[in-house]
Amino acid sequence: MNPHEPSDQLSAYADGELPAGELAAVEAHLGACPPCREALAGLREVKSALAAAPTRPMPPALIAALEADHARRLEAAPRFAWLWPRLWIPAGALAGALALATLWVGLSSRLASEDELPLEPLVAAHSRYAAETLVPQSVPAASNGYLQLAYFRPDEP
Amino acid sequence: MRHDAEKDPADAFREFIRLHGEKAYNFALRLAGSDADARDLVQEAFARAFEHRDRYDASRPFDAWLCRILHNIYLDGVRRQEHKLNVSLDAPVPEDAGSWEEAIAGRDEDPSEQAVRRESQALMQRALESLPLQYRAAVMLCDVDGLSYEQIGEIMSCPAGTVRSRIHQGRVLLKKAFERQVKRGVR
Numbered sequence: 001m002n003p004h005e006p007s008d009q010l011s012a013y014a015d016g017e018l019p020a021g022e023l024a025a026v027e028a029h030l031g032a033c034p035p036c037r038e039a040l041a042g043l044r045e046v047k048s049a050l051a052a053a054p055t056r057p058m059p060p061a062l063i064a065a066l067e068a069d070h071a072r073r074l075e076a077a078p079r080f081a082w083l084w085p086r087l088w089i090p091a092g093a094l095a096g097a098l099a100l101a102t103l104w105v106g107l108s109s110r111l112a113s114e115d116e117l118p119l120e121p122l123v124a125a126h127s128r129y130a131a132e133t134l135v136p137q138s139v140p141a142a143s144n145g146y147l148q149l150a151y152f153r154p155d156e157p
Numbered sequence: 158m159r160h161d162a163e164k165d166p167a168d169a170f171r172e173f174i175r176l177h178g179e180k181a182y183n184f185a186l187r188l189a190g191s192d193a194d195a196r197d198l199v200q201e202a203f204a205r206a207f208e209h210r211d212r213y214d215a216s217r218p219f220d221a222w223l224c225r226i227l228h229n230i231y232l233d234g235v236r237r238q239e240h241k242l243n244v245s246l247d248a249p250v251p252e253d254a255g256s257w258e259e260a261i262a263g264r265d266e267d268p269s270e271q272a273v274r275r276e277s278q279a280l281m282q283r284a285l286e287s288l289p290l291q292y293r294a295a296v297m298l299c300d301v302d303g304l305s306y307e308q309i310g311e312i313m314s315c316p317a318g319t320v321r322s323r324i325h326q327g328r329v330l331l332k333k334a335f336e337r338q339v340k341r342g343v344r
Contacts, residue, residue, distance in 0.1 A: 008325035015299060017306045017321065046328045046335075049281055050300035055183045062182065062196045063174055066203055070170050073207055 006039035014043050180302070181223050187297045188231045190286045202227045217311075221304065225312040228294055235290060284334035292327030299324050 009026050012018040018026060030037055181202060185195035205226050206213070213222055285293055291313070298309045299320075306317040306324075313320065 006329070008321050011325035011328060012306075012321050015306070015324070017317075042332055043325075043328050046296075046332050047300045049277075050285075050296065051303075053278065053281070053301060055179060056186060058174070058178050058182045059192070059196070062199060063171075063178065065196070065200055066174055066178070067167065067170060069200060069204060070207070071167070073204075074166060 006036060006043075010036065010040045011043055014040060014047060177220055177223060180220050181227060184224050184297065184302065185227050185231070187285065187301065188227065188290075188294065198227055198230055201230050205230065218308075221308050221312055224298070224302070225314075228312055229314075232290065280338045281331075281335055284331055284338060287334050288327055288330055292323050292330060295320055295323035296327035296331060300328075 009018060009022060013023070013026050013030075030040065178199070182195060182199050185198040185202070186192065189195045189198055202223060206223055213219070285297070288296070294313060295309060298304045298312060299306075304312070306320045309320045309324075310317045313323075315323075
């Protein structure tokens, strides 16, 4: 670190974003360099001044405009989207089910004999069903038309 | 981000605005510098968010995604106009640039303290508006919105190292611009 020129390390230090590998060196330098300590103090003043800046509430007219825009968007959205049932399935459970189905296929292929029922077609059909039917879809929410990630089966009520 | 499908659509969206609108509006205000432009930015951002909702990663904070959209819209506008948003330090404070001037007064402040604070905030705002966009946005996202370098990088589509550099340079320039205004006694 150049002691004669405040570097972005000082800002990163003030923000708590300095990587561990740089932290010790910067702290050691600050301990021995009054100009850099002064520069750091100046950066912290700017940071504090901005952090203290008040926020402004949303103007009521803007809220009304956003609501009107949204109502128009919902009117224009495809009608059938509202009829899609949604079945929320945790992604982990789905992944687990697929993994188990895959494992089952592998075990079945090893244990199958002439006297055993042919499981492969059943497992394959289940895997196809899970992969093709229980799929992640980004669909507009039925009620607010917004940002919803859902797993669904179209044939379920 | 999920919403109860059984809620009234208008109520659900109103709640959505309550959760995310103010942060978006204030970020737009600091980017654009005027209330009218900020409103246009926010309306456009909400429209784009709805249009591209399938691209939203629900595991990430929605505010950051919306800020990224706002930032991109503003950047596109600046590029189209082929100029940077610069405010002359000698120009009078615009009437509608008072987002910080109109701050709610502290309960314990006397009128003279309030006046000094408002003036200081106005000078800081003008100094902020004089910064080039990449520095202004980086500093605001860090110091006003409290985002991490990684989050800022996602919004501004640049690496964390670039964010760090822009934040530092932005603060240095901001401090100099503010001090110049104070010395000149600009009002």
